[in-house]
Amino acid sequence: MPATKMTMAQAINTALRDAMTADDRVVVFGEDVGQLGGVFRVTDGLHRDFGEARCFDTPLAESGIVGLAVGMAMNGMRPVVEMQFDAFAYPAFEQIASHVAKLGNRTRGRVRLPMVIRIPYAGGIGGVEHHCDSSEAYYAHTPGLTVVTPATNADAYGLLRASIDSPDPVVFLEPKKRYFAKEEVDVAEAVPPIGRAVVRKPGRDATLIAYGPSVPVALAAAEQAATEGRDLGVVDLRSIVPFDDDTVCAEVRRTGRAVVIAEAPGFASVASEIAARVTERCFHHLEAPVRRVTGFDVPYPAPKLEHHFLPGTDRILDAVDTLQWQDSWEVTA
Amino acid sequence: MPATKMTMAQAINTALRDAMTADDRVVVFGEDVGQLGGVFRVTDGLHRDFGEARCFDTPLAESGIVGLAVGMAMNGMRPVVEMQFDAFAYPAFEQIASHVAKLGNRTRGRVRLPMVIRIPYAGGIGGVEHHCDSSEAYYAHTPGLTVVTPATNADAYGLLRASIDSPDPVVFLEPKKRYFAKEEVDVAEAVPPIGRAVVRKPGRDATLIAYGPSVPVALAAAEQAATEGRDLGVVDLRSIVPFDDDTVCAEVRRTGRAVVIAEAPGFASVASEIAARVTERCFHHLEAPVRRVTGFDVPYPAPKLEHHFLPGTDRILDAVDTLQWQDSWEVTA
């Protein structure tokens, strides 16, 4: 099958479909994922095509959904559940932190939980409160969870297939503002292994490190910087846990400068981690401190203010400007 | 009243008592906090002395406890609730993240939530699973919460008084392994403002940054280092949010070297934040990257293995040793 243009929602739908076809242990459930096909239509047609046993609506209770998935995974299934929006996964937090993340360890590996928790996350859609949280730090900080987030539609397909195949529980974060953008996807392409970052754009002068919804923003910033004569590289993490130190550090060591970009509030965040670990590993290659361009440390704002909150190209380029270029002409020369 | 020797549990009990006496809007509730006086006896005697209306047991439901507190705070009270152990606050996560943290902002300050969520946290007591989590990152990452953790009994008293007086919701993290150690407490001392770190021990060569249960460990490490001729300073954060950049950075700029110590798994943690922000602010003063000595990225282990997990003095001193002393004899000279 050749590459086709599809939206990210379609890419995810196709991944679910293909996984359900390939393995009848894969079941999909959550709120409104059945007949409606999900509020973002990500599960469109699965109920019709695979039937009630393979794709079904549950009562409205997120802890229940995740807890049910834990039990079903214990009994040989591979549940893929949807949390309707980021903040609506919080009622399931105890199940996620105390069981999903820990059951494999608790049982010395005798029980593995091959399950995926899909969460549409982050902002940029003018949503009302609780519909735009970037909640990745909560999961990334919890040992035992794999945390994956695609930035492209091809990755959405490939990484979801890999996540469903994983023997471990995966929190699969879908940048909802990318749901309806079309891109080429070749489903026949090799599934990317979880844990590998990718250099979306090589660059000589500084490295932008991003994931999920911030990758296109970083690419746009790099493009703009190019018109101003600065060659910025962009690394797309794809997987937050496990973290690809090798790819990230190789880039940063080459450029000596880095900016981390993420929508979530910056304090004690994934961006903090990236800045800290890149600095630990590349300290003597750095010409300037690793800068973070993140959401402010405030609750996600109402629609009229969200563009002030979100890291945009200007803010990224401002941060790049502060990377003490004047002291280090010899590096960029 | 002169300083008296008391345990941290007693210091907290005294703070609750004094706050309840000073302000009859202060109410204490949770699981087993009434007649039993709490599983750690922190609320001992409050039910007897203040009566059922001021200190009471609730049904066993943490989301319920926190949600009840939100409503009571909306209606003019100052609830201080206890979560029995760290991991048992997770069922309340939605209430904490979506309401406790956000209601003031949501209402443009028309509703403030002067409430305190007390959480015995961290390990070192040989507890079974779910009784030893260091969960501070979850709260510190959530804008709208104040996150405080005392390391001394005097601070336990003073910071709790300040937390109860705060117009904002405070997550008050009590290092449970310190509950029964006696220290001098002078309750007449001025209440320390929330948001001020304290230099527990000045030091010339490197700065250890710690909070809560890790402060005594850092002090012990500094003591041991002194016998080996190295002069390490120790900063006790006391408050994670707000963060005292001034005190921390002043120390690090003086020493040029820093190690952050915390029990929680290191990935996307408060320790990551400290390392990242100290580096951003002190980059050109640093002789070596800021090192983190934290719990491993694994679930809190069973008792027999916890000493391997917890950051101890040896591990701290090993980290200090890696701070590239040989390249920088001129700084330490």
Place this chain on the structure above:
Amino acid sequence: MSSIASTGVPDAAAAPVRLIDERGAHVGEHPLPPVAELVAGYRGLLLARRLNEQAGALVRQGRLAVYPSSRGQEACQVACAQVLAEGDWLFPTYRDTAAVAARGVDPVEVLSMLRGDWHCGYDPVAHRVAPQATPLATQLLHAVGVAHAARLKGEDTVVMALCGDGATSEGDFHEACNFAAVFRAPVVFFVQNNKYAISVPLARQSVAPSLAAKAVGYGMPGVLVDGNDFAALTVVLGEAVARARAGGGPTLVEADTYRMDAHTNADDAARYRTEDEVAGWVQRDPLTRLRTHLAETGALGEEREAEFAAAAEEMAAHVRAGLGAETPVDPEELFAHVYATPTPQLAEQRAALRAELEFEEA
């Protein structure tokens, strides 16, 4: 007035309490509420219906991002506000805009949230109306807290806590009902069972004989009421409020009603329900029913009808004007309310944003 609502163990399989049937006739033994109350209620229903329509129109015009309509549920919306005293509290959801307005909050303020201004557009304390809750069932616990605090303070406040049928499946619903029952808190839990949670039908939410039957498990009275019968709602909710105020503790009231519109304008209801099903509920329209009753009993003349219609149009014009106006929001407000006093970190971030904005302006 004799009690219509069960005060002991609710009869789980009982038929909904009804006072006025679908053809506008008074049924059963229980007397109707005073005519003045019904007339006032009818006015409220008209305003609520008009508000639903106006808000829908504003969405189509792009003035509002989204609107979860309560069309078909107006009797519930108005009754739950009307039974409250001034000092009482209302805890609404996103769908209860009409109830909030019926409580006296300016609908422009309420709807400004959906224009994207801020998360809550009105003053909850001044109106004793909590912000409209989005995370389902969570607000029920806050309602219990407000009620419990009132009781401890010796105030006779009652709290009306709203949620939908779907929300009864959430853990917080359970914890809230149980806390209220154990503490005998003056709360009325009012479930508008409109048969759907977005696309998910009631049968997937519960196989209990009714949602009101859940009251048994908490040891509180539970009543199922015809949710399109304003008279029955007023009596049942009024009794529950009176019991709560008298120290009799909480009640769970389930209204049998129907969401006539889609979940929101963004929803496509054709995917999960038939036109026939919707048409069936048109017969049970709460406005028609009350109007027929009032008209037939002579309580509602043409003059009154015209007067009410004018009031509804005036309200709609006010809403159009209020929401048509462009209301700038100050970007720096992002940092203003997160804490009573911004942290040093927020002050720093605010300064950075200010610098950006000044640079852009320059």
Place this chain on the structure above:
Amino acid sequence: MSSIASTGVPDAAAAPVRLIDERGAHVGEHPLPPVAELVAGYRGLLLARRLNEQAGALVRQGRLAVYPSSRGQEACQVACAQVLAEGDWLFPTYRDTAAVAARGVDPVEVLSMLRGDWHCGYDPVAHRVAPQATPLATQLLHAVGVAHAARLKGEDTVVMALCGDGATSEGDFHEACNFAAVFRAPVVFFVQNNKYAISVPLARQSVAPSLAAKAVGYGMPGVLVDGNDFAALTVVLGEAVARARAGGGPTLVEADTYRMDAHTNADDAARYRTEDEVAGWVQRDPLTRLRTHLAETGALGEEREAEFAAAAEEMAAHVRAGLGAETPVDPEELFAHVYATPTPQLAEQRAALRAELEFEEA
């Protein structure tokens, strides 16, 4: 056998089902289970009691850190395991060590958790016994998941899900019951109402007529049974299991019992309950009751008694030996099971720990 348990709407205020009274006499109409079952059950009770005592002794000797005893609840512990078929699953809590042992798991493996070795000492899959749950009520959802998966796969597995009276207040209890009822999952929810959640008495947990009455709100049968009557428990739980297996869906069973010991050895029960109250329950001891019954009906001779006592002593000796032995745990195992394959980050951390350990050894 005619059904003893309500299969429709439970009678919320019904007295507990009882077959053998406190003096050992068969009461009521329902026949007793076969004598062989009762004798086997009695043996189980003796072993369970001995295990509770032995574990308590090990705590006092410092061999175990803590032990939540089920003394007084042994009839529940044994019955819930005995009614299960081999392919069924048991979901126990921290208090259900005796039930796990009655299911056939080596008590040394079970208790090794409380010696601090690891979070779960036995193989859950091999035994079809989930790890003992600490976070209250959370495991009930896993039980529903196992049951629902079994049903989807066409297996006739039944899942026995245990929790305490306190745990019924948690949101997860609600969600689990509701999911099970809606999906007609083959689960038996078995609540051991031992009257306390640590120090908090039942009255602070619920003001419902019974915990079994909560079943009404989920549309499932609910039964209250004398939790110190092994015969009644066997019949009630057995019927619930049979109904589940036959596709009849879940049942909520509440056992009226009592926690004779403190919550754990670390707890001081004198702070919240009287000696008198405890003494009252001594009269209702489940062992005495069954022994009296069997002795009086001639089903239990001295020989049998001696044989069972010896089996109990043998088990206790095995437990002492097993838990007395020092079992080292490999520090590197910290990293072994967090993921199926350790992440690069964990591999790095493991190497760092190994280096530390090697340095210490050197």
